[in-house]
Amino acid sequence: MTMNGQPGVRYSGVAMLLHWAIAIAVIVNWRLAEAAHEGPREAGASLMATHKALGMTILALTLLRLAWRLVHKTPPLSARLKGWERMLARVTHVTFYVLLIALPLGGWIASSLNGRPVDFFGLFAIPVLPTGLDKDLGKTIFEAHHTGGSIMIYLIALHVIGALKHTFWDKDGNLWRMLPFGTPRA
Template structure:
């Protein structure tokens, strides 16, 4: 199923969700190990990969948001309390905002340091600001603060997904996983008795 319905995410939305989740894991490892390495070729190569992958993530998130706008969207499950609905919407909005702000801050940071950003050495991206070391130091702090905020938002997001699946026994997780059919209501009711 390509398009989303009001009950389920379609395959493109599902694949984009899990691909972005996987790449964020790789991206965090590249960022942290790039910072930890001593100055040298390995550090430069790791950070160059981090930058290229970060730009890839920016593009994927924009595609995902576009796909979200032109598709119907599954409603939040009905068993949620009012504050849970608000929290779910706010967390999703924060995740999208962070996934745009992080790459943009990284891109600006590199330009301010005087290092142009390339996408896997294939495409040279424009410097959005000119060299400015004070701005660079500020943007490093912004980038790291955004990365920590992303980690916290993701912890909440994953905990909520697991709660839906294992505590509330609803289809929230299943409808985001390709090929995972909704629960059989009658069978799960029988299992509980």
């Protein structure tokens, strides 16, 4: 049973917590990267260090979310969704997971290719991967990482637009499946 007494309509509390923690972390991390590139060099280095540490946190939370998802069944998509909505939902979620894993790994690989470990919020250093030094390849991967980050932001916008559509246009209660309040519908 879910919080509203209906079986399988709402995500579990752990899934909700991980969803919102990852969502907030991704948006904060995007803003950190933007600020690092826009501001003075010294401030940018500090912001980028935080960006990298938060990226590794996002990777860990995503792996935890995937493990949770493998063990705990997710609620089925609403029977009210049209075929194209079902397909778009599936493609969007798969793409989210790919990016949530690939972006931090790409950043870690690129940092490793530059011989730089990831400082994890001053607590410890995540060591470089055994990639050897190749600054040109590192630069190429950082550029792909930036492009992937832009795709992530567009995907978030699509996700938010979809949630708003379901809430205010369709009025189907779909948004409430990922919140501990409101009335989700099957």
